[in-house]
């Protein structure tokens with residue numbers, strides 16, 4: 001097999017002339033901060049996810065932070081999260097003076113294990129934060145039942161999962177609130193960005209206020225021709241409001257989301273077909289309850305050193321990455337919360353073998369064939 005000339009990276013945002021044009025229009029419009037384009041983006045996400053309230057933000061991290069703040073999580077409280085996730089999930093709990101309680105994950109979906117979540121509940125537990133890893137939904141019904149039995153909030157980290165469905169329903173309206181990320185690598189992107197979506201009007205209003213210093217109205221309501229300079233501050237808020245340029249990009253991305261997800265699913269299926277018979281690999285699955293949006297294609301390389309595998313891919317001009325380093329392996333979480341290597345064996349076993357393969361809408365099926373062939377050569 002000949003080595004391809006150009007490098008194929010892990011991901012490439014699907015940005016076209018439409019986004020560029022829309023941003024240029026915003027730049028010329030004179031309205032740069034939170035405004036009509038953010039509202040349009042929020043409405044399109046509400047329609048897509050069949051939900052009622054949305055707040056556009058600078059990141060999903062900010063969204064998770066202010067949802068917990070809006071729910072009154074603070075010192076003395078515990079929030080249960082999977083150890084197999086991105087660092088922001090644990091840091092935001094610490095920012096509020098609460099304690100993140102890490103839990104191991106399922107070996108097939110990489111998602112938080114419901115039984116282990118149950119075992120981690122104490123009288124200090126206030127919330128559970130399931131993460132829909134790689135775009136595969138968590139099994140929400142048992143999780144919501146557990147939360148109800150113990151009177152806990154459920155905040156879904158759907159950073160990977162816009163367009164994912166659980167039992168036929170879009171991720172968005174299951175728990176108290178759902179948080180999407182529009183970071184550069186995500187299924188739709190605004191470069192940096194995030195959104196909180198909820199069906200709880202009071203929570204939505206509070207999240208909106210906390211996204212801008214606890215002010216009771218946003219800039220558009222203060223500075224537009226219908227605005228009034230006066231405002232009150234009713235809470236201790238933060239500054240996470242999305243600006244109009246990001247709103248413009250997001251609005252255009254939403255017009256393409258069905259295509260993006262369909263393409264991701266086609267490419268993922270192709271990977272799975274081509275790699276199915278290769279010994280020593282475990283491929284991602286799609287459980288009956290899930291419609292997978294394939295933000296990632298997380299391959300498990302069972303019998304070959306993971307780092308060497310990634311280096312070999314590079315030598316074939318193929319990029320790859322690892323999602324995630326389990327949180328309990330980080331020095332900060334070991335020193336502050338006493339976690340140690342060995343605490344969560346499923347997560348560690350997944351981490352030791354996981355390699356995320358390139359997956360983005362601009363890829364072709366020939367690219368997937370090339371990568372699958374390179375993998376076969378490496379493992380021979």
Ligand SMILES: Cc1ncc(COP(=O)(O)O)c(C=O)c1O
Nearest residue numbers: 059060061086088159181183194
């Ligand atoms: C599972 C998960 N949660 C939260 C985040 C944070 O998203 P953002 O970069 O938009 O803050 C990420 C980012 O990659 C993530 O992967």
